[in-house]
Amino acid sequence: MSDQETAFAPTKGDKFSFGLWTVGNRGRDPFGDAVRPAVEATGLVRLLAECGAYGVNLHDDDLVPFGASAAERDRIVKDFKAALTDHGLCVPMATTNLFYHPIFKDGAFTSNDPRVRAFALQKTMRAMDLGAELGAKIYVFWGGREGSECDACRDPRDAIRRFRDAIDFLCGYSLDQGYGLRFALEAKPNEPRGDIYLPTTGHLLHFIETLARPDMVGVNPEVAHETMAGLSFPHAVAQALEVGKLFHIDLNSQKVGRYDQDFRFASEDPKQAFLLVRLLEGTSHGAEGRYGRYEGPKHFDAHAYRSEDLAGVRDFARGCMRSYKILAARARAFDADAEVRDLIAASHSAGDDGFEAQRFEAQASGGSAWSKERAALLASLEFDVAAIAQRGLAWERLDQLLFDYLTGVRS
Secondary structure (H helix, E strand, O other): OOOHHOOOOOOOOHHHEEEEEEEHOOOOOOOEEOOOOOOOOHHHOOOOOOOOHOEEEEEEHOOOOOOHHHHHHHHHHHHHHHHHHHHEEEOOOEOOOOOOOOEEEEEEOOOHHHOOOOHHHHHHHHHHHHHHHOOOOOOEEOOOOOOOHHHHHHHHHHHHHHHHHHHHHHHHHHHHHHOOOOOEEEEOOOOOOEEOOOOOOOHEEEEEEEOOOHHHHHOOHHHHHHHHHOOOOHHHHHHHHHOOOOOEEEEEOOOOOOOOOOOOOOOHHHHHHHHHHHHHHHOOOOOOOEOOOOOOEEEEOOOOOOOOOOHHHHHHHHHHHHHHEEEEEEEHHHHHHHHHHHHHHHHHHOOOOOHHHHHHOOOOOOOOOOOOOHHHHHHHOOOOHHHHHHHHOHHHHHHHHHHHHHOOOOO
């Protein structure tokens, strides 16, 4: 391995993980059958270990086939746990498949049919048992079928209340069992439904505050899910980070306005991926001081192109992790650049027109933006609006510097 390859090789400390469904994806799509052979879960653990990952995640049905007997379930889990031990991998996150079986064709937790809702809860309880047995501490909920095509079928308020009841119940189940799980809710605007309830990270952050145990619940944003709706993924992640709710994250790549593509991380929009990694790594110097680094798992919810064989799957997995490490190095260099820091610092300057910036900001530092003293100060201020409006900010220069670092022209 060359020095350059070694510099960007993954380590356990990177906390890079993949799902069984990602490296196990056989390349099937709505227009064509599988192009790769099926690989048992134990084989996928070995593949990920060879690529340098630290963890493997799973839906219940990824490991234990739907409808398996108790004896079959125990045998499969035993073999899987042995493979984890043999190859030094862990299971950071688990989840439940509540979207594939026909019983969920019109939703799981939000279905009009109380039998479907009850079965969805039962299936999730058993999947939580499995996740806890494997050592998972994060449990993700993606409501893939929680939506509609025929909006007249239910009042959306009923759907939201049913979803809340399910999460509240399952929080209680985790507490009762002593699992210590943190729940992460995953948003998506559409596909496979015409519209999915609670379609963005912002929707979910509000929804969490209505739960009985909001302290147990955060979000699991995914690059493709926000990007396919034309939204800024770094902005969604920043909002989750700012309120301490980024419990898990799904990394991949996506073209705006397309179906859910799940491409290799950073393969489609390196600039947005750079900004995302910069956020997660905490390299930027914010106006309020340097923010911390995201310390949770970094999960690649993506899959290899349909053109690839199993060797290509290995290239895909290594590529996801390598791209992240390269972007992290580029982000550190960018934020350490004196010109970059000076340009950003200059935009925070209040100039020399007598504006009492320190006094104005200090009055907001006591935990409340409002005070009579601050209001009085604001009322007394005079601004040279024309002069402030004419000020250039040099963002063109800053953005070019970002591009230069991203492409390696400047280092």
